[in-house]
Amino acid sequence: MKTFEELDIRKDLSYSKTHEWAKKAGSVVCVGVDDYAQSALGDIVYVELPSVGAAVNAGAAFGSLESTKAVSDLNSPVTGKVTKVNDALADAPELVNSSPYEEGWMVEIEAEGGAEFDALLKSDAYAEYVKTLDASH
């Protein structure tokens, strides 16, 4: 997997400790997994996502990522309702590896309130957190 120096941690995103990124536009939060997660998991071969309209809860699984080695939960950074799902991942799950922040996005969620989003880690704090994980390798 990538070293800390090689990781792409985007300034304009917020992050969970379980390595989901989130970006807010109005009350809609777009969610994916970050460069650390895709690099640690290896090749993603299947993405299991909820349907549009599904209710999701902050910190709870809303889907899963299948890598060649393991299955990992996708945890929702916020509570709300899924309004959009990235259907392209059904045919091309490898987009999560090649473009985790753009083409590899997963769901858009109409969030209930903004407090959960605000509680997510900002990029600097997330980078510090990832550094501690990196050092433990």
Added chain:
Amino acid sequence: MLNKTALNSVHRELGGQLTDFGGWEMPLWYPTGGVKEHLYVIEKSGVFDIGHMSVVRVRGRDTYGLLQLCLTRNIEKLAVGSCGYSVILNEEGHVVDDTIVYNMGGDDANREYILVVNAGMGSVVAEHLTKHNTFKNVTIRDDAGNFGKIDLQGPSSVSIVKKLLAKGKGSVEGLKYFKFLGDYADKNSPVRLPGDVPILLSRTGYTGEVGFEILTPPDKTLAVWNMILETGGDEVIPCGLAARDSLRAGAMLPLSHQDIGHWPFVNTPWFFALPLDKEGKLTKSFIGAGLYENSPSQYTLPFCGFDPRKVETDNAVALLDGEKIGVVPTCVIDMAIGRSGGRIYSIASPDKPEGFHARGLVCGFIRVDRPVAPGAKVTLKDARRSIEVEVVADIRPARTARINI
């Protein structure tokens, strides 16, 4: 502290994702990724560091007698230059380890066989043989530290090996499946690589694809690895243990201590390791044979699912019509296969449908308490999910392991 093979620094330089495998630090995959590595072995070729395996050399007048007692395979017809798959059982018929046994030949007083066994099993198997050695003229040696092992697997492996050999090129022509040439420990080996490197070149492997297992002197392993990559060019990439695991599962080969192990070796897809005649009767007596007088109701069966979703083997159970019937020792994804019209196709299937795109299928083995016929659906359930899979007679079609070369 993990054991390291002679190629450990190569794995690091290549950016391999390293893991603890049986006490050895080995690459799971390289930056290329496990998916591409798996597909490359089917379409071109892959090179694997298998230096974590063990080798036991058994020599002397009574070697044949000892191995007939300790191996399930009847080696009566295993000619010099041939090798075969066998398991080694304890008195209860449980698996100590599995092995490829090589008949190295030699005159009567110096008859020699080599057993290639699994990581960390050299001393265990050597001790097991020693414990059961009631014969006089046998020496049993765990050859740890005296060899390197590299597997070159996939259709391009044949031309790469032919290009590579400095001596013995002609004898590779027509070399059949489970035949081998040379000895890594004999400097006059009839197969040698440039620089006078003696090797044991075996037409075997653990991927289901045509290829070779290469045993080298330990100090030449790195040179051999580099030679293979240089000679192979675009036709070969380094592959890690994840691809090895998914390739072998799709080829229906067992992983020792996972699919076979400390439980009875009965009713498995690997019955060919047993000395059975056409009527299914044992052709020799051996340690563990008592198991077959009264076999327990236990069946290891291959399965294949309908998409890539896996269950976690450490907590998964197999259910038939809602009733728990067993466990799931192996559950991986073969990325080269997919389903169309009720059939499994591989990217290598000559009759694959137009526009076939393999998205990968979950596959592996279940160990259950009753026979389940191919075609029957079984549910695999772990803490996260339930998936439906089908018990099958075969997993990845169009494998090349047995082709003529």
